Amino acid sequence: MSVKKYGIYLAYPPSVDLRAEGLGRHLAEFLKGAQERDNVCFVVACPSWTRQSLQQLCSEADVDPETFETISPRSKPLLLRAYEGYLKIKQRRISRGKFRALLKRLHVFLDNLSLLIEKKLVGMRSLTLGILLGIIFLPFLLMFGIFRGIILVVSKIFSFGKKVGQIMLKNSKVQSYRRRQQQILREPKQNSRVVRLYRYMEEAESAILRRLIERRQDVIAWYCPTAFWPHFNEISAPRLMCVPDVVLGDFPVGFAGVGGERFLENFRQVEEAIRGGEYFVTYSKHVMWNTLVKRYSVNPNNVYVVPHGANRLDELVVASGCPFNDSVTNQLCQSLFRGALSKVVNHPNAKIFGSGNVRFIFYASQFRPNKNVISLLRAYNHLLKRRYIGLKLVLTGNPKTTPEIISFINENNLENDVLCLHGLTAQELAACYRLADLAVNPSLSEGGCPFTFAEAISVGTPVVMARIPVTEEVMVDPELNSDMLFNPYDYRDIADRIEWALENKGELYKRQRKFFEEVVGKRTWRNVVDDYINILDEIAESRGK
Known part of the structure; x- marks a missing residue:
């Protein structure tokens, strides 16, 4: 063939x-x-x-x-390898403070050993035994003296270097240079010179x-x-x-x-x-x-x-072939969720949420202006404090890239209610969808119908989404749309849809599942690949290839 x-x-x-x-x-x-x-x-x-x-x-x-x-290409550019090497060294090296503490402990140990030997020698009565022990321990004593001297010299060098460094760091020009270099290494994308160098490397x-x-x-x-x-x-x-x-x-x-x-x-x-x-x-x-x-x-x-295929997640977490499928699936997802809590970037004690069955609303997306995260946070804040709906909100973006999200969370005292899980694996993502009471997608603009619908429905969770043109191209049931779609520019409408969906979870999911099985789920990624291959063949033939 x-x-x-x-x-x-x-x-x-x-x-x-x-x-x-x-x-x-x-x-x-x-x-x-x-x-x-x-x-x-x-x-x-x-x-x-x-x-x-x-x-x-x-x-x-x-x-x-x-x-x-x-x-x-076989190997990475030298500049990139140097930067990656720096990051590895930074992650692995022992800090100078820890090294100095190690030297101090070693110094104390040698002092105590010296005192012990001195006490034994002072109390010794036998000349023969003293000469014999002297012959045995003389090489060790010489090494001890040399080693102790080295430790003293190294300690002095570190102390001198620290003093010189402290003096230099007080200089405003040195401080300014140090801040610039740290910023470049921490966020290289934000530096115009680094971006320019990357463009050259990319070319x-x-x-x-x-x-x-x-x-x-x-x-x-x-x-x-x-x-x-x-x-x-x-x-x-x-x-x-x-x-x-x-x-x-x-x-x-x-x-x-x-x-x-x-x-x-x-x-x-x-x-x-x-x-x-x-x-x-x-x-x-x-x-x-x-x-x-x-x-x-x-x-x-x-x-x-070429529309998307159904992005199903059920095969990653849903158990089959045993009498207690739902129980096994939920236990697996709980375990995955507890592990994923270590990836929370906005709460130092997030693992406490893994001790029980935490109820939450879930939005899987990076944090970008078109993703409409602030409107969702406004809606959630309204539900939490005006409608007394005590669910958590779990997001998957990194708030460090968007200061306004961090500011909103802090200003509205939502630090213990909004969790940002960043860097989830596909299986952890599926577990979050499965455990959520409701999935939501308030995005203002997407290239196609968001993955959210198929991802949530495939693991048994209902979903509400923004009413945007690309979604309505696929979601063609007017009655279902009136219940599951909201105006993404109105946080109160977002809140109303979320509240209604939480109160009518079973009914909403049943109707969404039916639409998924009859329409969305029938389009597989094999269908997508077939469409692309037909197009590639067509454009190749137009070139006479």
Whole structure:
């Protein structure tokens, strides 16, 4: 049987963990769906620094790495290796304070040993025994003296170095330089010089990757899962670029406040990629017509729409084949949830919530301006303090990247009610969905119908979501929509839908499950892969390849 080969182009920056990215989950499901076809093989081209993250993604998502190929530069750039080496040293080294304490304890031990020997010698009566012990212990005494001297010298050096360091740190110029360097190492993305150096490194990496791609004449066509990488357009083979959305253009003020110049540069790259693109694919008709055709004047004949497959999570946590399936499933999920509490980034004593059955509302998303987290927090604060609904709110973003979220939580005394679990594994994510009383998604803009519906319903949890065009393209039951969709710009409407859903959980879930089985769940990732392959074949034929 002949095997057709298609390429997937990735160019994520070094610090990106694919497991935490929505596009990463999309890629995992895509590769898993491709496993079911014997006559197809995908070739994933990625930077050297993405190989490990890709392997981790496939391992966690149960994707067989033997079913696809990977091509990338052999080694990472020297500058990146130096930075990663610094981080490892910083994590492993013993602090100077601990080292000084160790020297002090050793010094005390040697002093006590010296006193013990002196006492024994002073009380000795036998000359012969004294001479014999002297011959035996003389080498040890000499070593003891030398070793003690070394300890004294090292201690003095450390003490002198500390004093010099304290004097230097009082200098305002040194303090300013030290703060700048610490900021660069802590948040390299926020420094314009580091970003510029990364762009140069990215260009060099892309050039190597492009040469590797051009050698693969057996690859029929190439697919890029996002529009962030204009270098993709330099590939000579037929190309298909996915444009999930352009939220940077929809929410410029919000993204400028978070990332400033960095996000502006990302926006420029997206526009450059779209303007230089050949064929495009989106997850929804809304993005096709309103973003590509109207905003960027793309020929609609060159745009394809491929909706998501159902992103089911039940296979990760739901037990089957035993008399007490629900009990076993819940015990597994409780165990996973207790483990996940160690990843809470906004509460030092979060593990106390794992001691019992904690009831909570769940929103799985990164913290970005379009994700509408503040409106959800306003709704939750209203429910907690005005409607007396005593559930926790569990989020999955990192609040350190968005100061306004931390400020809202602190100003409204929600530190013990809002938990931010960051960096969850796929199984931990499934467990959170399973244990939640209700899943919610207030996002203002998405590329396609959010994964939230399929993820929550597949593990037995009802869901309420924002009424946005991409959701209504898939959720086509008007009566169901009136109960589960809310106005994302009105926090009181969000609160009302959440309260109603909590009071009518059983009824809502029953109707949502029926719609899931009859509509959403019928579209698998194998269907998605088939659609993409048909499109790639079509654009390859149009080029005569």
